[in-house]
Amino acid sequence: MNRPQYxxxxxxxxxxxxxxxMSPNVAIQxxxxxxxxxxxxxxxxxxxxxxPPGNSMMPPRQYPPQHQVRMGHPMAGGGQYPSSPNRxxxxxxxxxxxxxxxxxxxxxxxxxxxxxxxxxxGMKQMxxxxxxxxxxxxxxxSNASMHGPIAKKKKKISDKIxxxxxxxxxxxxxxYMDLIAFERKLDFTIMRKRMDIQEALKKPIKQKRKLRxxxxxxxxxxxxxxEGNEEPIVPSWELRVEGRLLDDKPDSSSSSKALQKRKxxxxxxxxxxxxxxxxxxxxxxxxxxxxSVNTAETDGFQVKRPGDRNVRCTILFMLDYQPxxxxxxxxxxxxxxxxxxxxxxxxxxxxxxxxxxxxxxxHEREYINCDQYLEQIFNAxxxxxxxFPSRLNHFLxxxxxxxxxxxxxxxxxxxxxxxxxxxxIEVEVDDPLKxxxxxxxxxxxxxxxxxxxxxxxxETVDSINHHxxxxxxxxxxxxxxxxxxxxxxxxxxxxxxxxxDQSGNPEEERLSDFFYQPWTxxxxxxxxxxxxxxxxxxxxxxxGIRN
Numbered sequence: 001m002n003r004p005q006y007x008x009x010x011x012x013x014x015x016x017x018x019x020x021x022m023s024p025n026v027a028i029q030x031x032x033x034x035x036x037x038x039x040x041x042x043x044x045x046x047x048x049x050x051x052p053p054g055n056s057m058m059p060p061r062q063y064p065p066q067h068q069v070r071m072g073h074p075m076a077g078g079g080q081y082p083s084s085p086n087r088x089x090x091x092x093x094x095x096x097x098x099x100x101x102x103x104x105x106x107x108x109x110x111x112x113x114x115x116x117x118x119x120x121x122g123m124k125q126m127x128x129x130x131x132x133x134x135x136x137x138x139x140x141x142s143n144a145s146m147h148g149p150i151a152k153k154k155k156k157i158s159d160k161i162x163x164x165x166x167x168x169x170x171x172x173x174x175x176y177m178d179l180i181a182f183e184r185k186l187d188f189t190i191m192r193k194r195m196d197i198q199e200a201l202k203k204p205i206k207q208k209r210k211l212r213x214x215x216x217x218x219x220x221x222x223x224x225x226x227e228g229n230e231e232p233i234v235p236s237w238e239l240r241v242e243g244r245l246l247d248d249k250p251d252s253s254s255s256s257k258a259l260q261k262r263k264x265x266x267x268x269x270x271x272x273x274x275x276x277x278x279x280x281x282x283x284x285x286x287x288x289x290x291x292s293v294n295t296a297e298t299d300g301f302q303v304k305r306p307g308d309r310n311v312r313c314t315i316l317f318m319l320d321y322q323p324x325x326x327x328x329x330x331x332x333x334x335x336x337x338x339x340x341x342x343x344x345x346x347x348x349x350x351x352x353x354x355x356x357x358x359x360x361x362x363h364e365r366e367y368i369n370c371d372q373y374l375e376q377i378f379n380a381x382x383x384x385x386x387x388f389p390s391r392l393n394h395f396l397x398x399x400x401x402x403x404x405x406x407x408x409x410x411x412x413x414x415x416x417x418x419x420x421x422x423x424x425i426e427v428e429v430d431d432p433l434k435x436x437x438x439x440x441x442x443x444x445x446x447x448x449x450x451x452x453x454x455x456x457x458x459e460t461v462d463s464i465n466h467h468x469x470x471x472x473x474x475x476x477x478x479x480x481x482x483x484x485x486x487x488x489x490x491x492x493x494x495x496x497x498x499x500x501d502q503s504g505n506p507e508e509e510r511l512s513d514f515f516y517q518p519w520t521x522x523x524x525x526x527x528x529x530x531x532x533x534x535x536x537x538x539x540x541x542x543x544g545i546r547n
Contacts, residue, residue, distance in 0.1 A: 160461055166468055197437045204323055204342075205431040210424050211267060213243040215315065217408045219417040222308070235308040237410055239273070241315060242300035245429070263297035265289075267427050269320040272401075273303055275313050280305065291320065311408040316401045319427060329395035331377050340399050343392070350388060360385075 160180060167173045222235035243264045265271075273287040287303050305311075327333075327340040336349045354360055354368055361367040367382050368374075375381055378391060404423055477484045508514050540546040 159458055162461065162464065163468065165472075166464060194441065197441060201434065201437060201441075205434045206428040207431045208426050209429050210246040211243050211427045212246050213241065213317075213404070213423045213425065215404065215406050215421045215423065216240040216242070217406075217419050219308075219410045234306045235410075236304060236306045237311070237408055239303040239305075239313065239408060240300055241271070241273070241302075243267075245427075246424070262429075264300055265291075265295075265298045267320060268317050270316075270318040271301060272316040273301075273313055274316070275305070276311050279307065279309065279311060308410055310411050313406050313408060315404040315406060317404070317425070318401045319399070321399070321428070325399055326396040327399045329377070329397070331373075332395050335373050335377070343389070343396075346392065346396075347389060350392075351385075354385075 162173050162176065167177065216239070218238045218240075220233075220236050220238070223233040245262070268291070270288070270290045272289075275285040275287070277285045279285075287301075289301060321342075323342050325340050325342050326346070328336070328338055328346065333339055336346065336353060338346060338349055341349075357371060359368050359371060359374075361369055361382070366384055366386065368385055368388075369382050370378060370380060374383075377395070383391065402425055406421060409419060410417070537546065
């Protein structure tokens, strides 16, 4: 069988149009190998053998990009078939001229082909592939990739750690690693403190303060005009109830001063002033104030009545407890040692009493065996602990109001009289530290600064890793160029097969008989047919025959 002869060289075709195959690079023959040269590398097959021709009239089909003829094949226009298996190796070189838009799979992923990569030997190993990219390009996961349209990858603490090779190369980097270890301890401490603050804010944080109540009564004597020119003025008195928080500490902070500016009515749920019923009758002897949703807060209360006699009055204050407090039944109060408190505190005190006296049933742990005191209170020998909150409702009462008995002195004073009486009571107010803890949890200014510094730190470490990879590349090439290029070409072939989704058989492709199979003839015909069709379309477009 006579082998067909092929043109030894082909001129580079014009840039292909969109949807056309890219023209192959020109393959040339190199000089014979010597002992010091690199042995020929296996060339992976990028063509899939077409089905055997069953009909010679079937029009040839155009192969997709992954079926293009690999550079270095004789059918690619790179020369004649060699006469012996010991032929010179085929080296792929890039075309001269400006780069053309590639449709081949090796360019579809943004990576260079093996022929283009050989022009720029400065490459670095890619993570996860074994491929090599130029060290001056941005590696995946570097700081430049975070500014693109791709979403930012969440950094981890391990991304800030320098590799061991960098630490061995730069001894001063140990100080940086010590800072990383200290930062971990600091972050752990801050996180634990934040969790403690969050748990503390779930509970009411109160402190007891003294509220001084000022009860002021003023007498206004009447006037009688004997001539009758003016209307007579009836004698009257005025009662004012005001108050403010006392400052126990002289160097109080601004938060405590804010508490002192609270309105007087905010401390109470209701206020009742009861006057002498004999003097003002059953319908006018009570003055009441009760808090509602639309109540406007005030700094004091004022009562004005006519009269020129001493008046006994009783002032009742019902404190506004937050959360609500209850007064316990006297028997349960003596048993638990609590007079009035919130429901959670009462339930906790009851549980402490049960544990102290070992009243929990040893077999059925949800039951409590009542002692003689609890049996008298609950009228049962054993109860479930889950039933105690509902049973507790029968022993809770509203807390007692604060009662102040005051005497409005008027008799014996013909002129205006003003008398002030002071009474101190204990109230519960929010701890000033509560607002500080809330501000600490809600503050984001420091967090933004920390995130900016973290981002800068990650970028610096990425840059160090980038330079380390470049250094290892050039150092490996300088120490053993032959072995380095050998490993590098093997890596490129492996990456190329991964990108073209072809496994291939390196041992079979290494032999020249692989390229003498019958399918090569049809592949050559189809390749030249596609090139003729491409040139025809370009010529028709140039002559205006086809739009």
